[in-house]
Amino acid sequence: MKKEWMGFKEGTWTKEVNVRGFIQENYIPYEGDESFLAGTTSKTQKVWKICNELFVEELKKGVLDVDLKNISGIDSFEPGYIDKDNEVIVGLQTDAPLKRTINPFGGIRMVESSLKAYGYELDKEKEEIFTKYRKTHNEGVFDVYTEEIRNLRSAGLLTGLPDAYGRGRIIGDYRRIALYGTGFLVHEKKLELQNLTGSMDEELIRKRGIRENGKHGQIIWI
Numbered sequence: 001m002k003k004e005w006m007g008f009k010e011g012t013w014t015k016e017v018n019v020r021g022f023i024q025e026n027y028i029p030y031e032g033d034e035s036f037l038a039g040t041t042s043k044t045q046k047v048w049k050i051c052n053e054l055f056v057e058e059l060k061k062g063v064l065d066v067d068l069k070n071i072s073g074i075d076s077f078e079p080g081y082i083d084k085d086n087e088v089i090v091g092l093q094t095d096a097p098l099k100r101t102i103n104p105f106g107g108i109r110m111v112e113s114s115l116k117a118y119g120y121e122l123d124k125e126k127e128e129i130f131t132k133y134r135k136t137h138n139e140g141v142f143d144v145y146t147e148e149i150r151n152l153r154s155a156g157l158l159t160g161l162p163d164a165y166g167r168g169r170i171i172g173d174y175r176r177i178a179l180y181g182t183g184f185l186v187h188e189k190k191l192e193l194q195n196l197t198g199s200m201d202e203e204l205i206r207k208r209g210i211r212e213n214g215k216h217g218q219i220i221w222i
Contacts, residue, residue, distance in 0.1 A: 008025070011024070017185065050082055064100075066101075071101070071102060077093075080095040107137065107139070
């Protein structure tokens with residue numbers, strides 16, 4: 001076993017990427033009560049006090065603030081803090097607490113109506129881009145609907161359709177990084193790509209496309 005794994009029980013997880021296997025082999029049930037928990041620290045209390053004050057302010061306004069220029073993304077904003085001197089775990093979606101973002105990739109009309117409900121107006125440049133040059137997820141899905149599906153959807157007889165889920169997220173299993181390391185995970189994905197051979201049907205093309213994009217830093221499935 002690797003030295004990093006010493007002290008853990010071996011299993012399928014030591015031979016392949018299998019986080020569930022690691023958990024099943026090594027978890028220890030806790031059957032006690034909550035007495036082991038410590039109270040909140042003074043730092044946490046100070047940060048939470050600011051949060052509570054902001055929550056009250058947001059309730060009064062509906063939305064505290066919205067960034068109308070930058071589109072939601074992992075690197076779209078400068079670092080944001082609630083109380084930098086007292087924060088231990090940091091990381092906000094934007095550069096300020098409770099500042100909302102826009103994500104027109106899901107659907108431009110949805111963004112426009114949401115902003116309008118709180119007294120904001122979409123940036124004209126963004127509106128032009130996502131109405132003239134960039135097809136959104138919502139439009140892409142709606143384009144493949146038949147007339148019958150559209151009528152049933154409009155009548156409310158057919159629900160749960162993909163166009164309603166344009167705000168989906170890619171969820172990364174970051175436990176894999178701690179258990180195996182990024183180098184090993186990247187190596188495994190490269191091997192998977194090499195083994196994706198055969199008849200170039202739609203399914204194989206899609207699978208190869210995802211992994212090829214990952215090599216160039218667009219999407220990395222870890």
